[in-house]
Amino acid sequence: MPELPEIEAIRVVLAKELVGKKIKSIAITNGKLVGRHKTAKEFRAHLEGHAIKGVTRLGRNLLIALDDAATLVIDPGPTGQLLRAKGPKDAKPKHTQAVFTFSQGPELRFVDANATSEMYASVKPAEGEVTVLNKFVDRLALSEDGKVIRRAIPELATLGLDPVIDQFGWDRLGIVLQVAKQPIQTVLKDQRLVAGLGDVYAAETLFTAGVRENRSSETLTSVETRRLHRALIEVISEGLKLGGTTVAPENWVDPDGKGGGYQSHLQVFGREGEPCSQCRTKIQRSETSEYLSFYCARCQA
Ligand SMILES: [Zn+2]
Incomplete structure (x- = not known):
């Protein structure tokens, strides 16, 4: 995706x-x-x-x-x-x-x-027409840029926080986690909460943060929330720098037919049975109706 x-x-x-x-x-x-x-x-x-x-x-x-x-x-x-x-x-x-x-x-x-x-x-929308923004964006986004886009395109008003455009610190991400009370990977993928992620970057973010995909979001400590926020920004920035990820089955390419470069940097996604880069424990796969994830049982808690 x-x-x-x-x-x-x-x-x-x-x-x-x-x-x-x-x-x-x-x-x-x-x-x-x-x-x-x-x-x-x-x-x-x-x-x-x-x-x-x-x-x-x-x-x-x-x-x-x-x-x-x-x-x-x-x-x-x-x-x-x-x-x-x-x-x-x-x-x-x-x-x-x-x-x-x-x-x-x-x-x-x-x-x-x-x-x-x-x-x-x-x-x-016509001048004077009011667009009701996603409540997390309205209260937690530090940048106005994403709000301006949502007001101009009301169909996108319900979209949650975009980690690059809306900008929010770890404490604000923590508020989303407290309210959501869902498995953390579900939260990261839910476009009404955090907009832009799917399974690949969610799983990689969780590995980098050392947090298991099935942890209920409100149970993350402030130390873990801080690590999760840092991991999210790091993983997304790296993905942007390398021009995205091209993995099976979709094998995404850009409009010129060029694939991304992040697939060779994936730590867990699609690597079931391979050794963890940090501790050599075998990477495991976890699939629910909400998400597909990969994790290291030793590095992630
Ligand atoms: Zn490990």
Whole structure:
């Protein structure tokens, strides 16, 4: 699943390639992808003919801002990929659900074998309209940037704290853990609490923090919460620096078909049966309906 660092890697490519270009046309081959709109035609009408002003991100959503104050929001879900055509004759991959053509440059395809992704055009609310923000973001975010994005795109108002954009210290993360009272990996993955993580970075964060994935979040001590916060920032920063993680089964790649570099730094994820890098104990796997995790029973408590 593309998580925060992978979405950011996509964002960097799209920002470089698309800003200043006009969306010439959009072909939608799966109506469900734009199911928030009455018709695909209505979706296209918001976007076609408009120039791209900027590409940003919030949680696992890509946000493409247009010159008419609408924003194209893309949530690739667990398996969606955005791929730039390699040339005019490059055949469309199987499961292509949307094709964007621009005033210049290659077309952009959205490919997903499943129906778990979505995209929509969000129209900026009218002046004076109040957007109720996620309560954790409203009270705990130290940066205003994420609040500004949520107010402009009300569909994202319920999103929880983005570790990069919203910024919050360990004490504020501690408040989320106290309120949530869920297994800690469930909390880290719940987009209404912490936005941007999936199983890969959640499991790696928990290993780095020395905390087991199934600990109920409110039982973490302040020392553990501090370690968890530091681990979260460290793991996400490293993932960003290395351009994301490419692991089976999805094998995520960026729009130019390039994989990430973080997979060779994974300490536990996907390493069941291999020795722990710290203590040589065999890494174990844990799967529930909420998450898939990997852990070292000796290093994590
Ligand atoms: Zn260990």
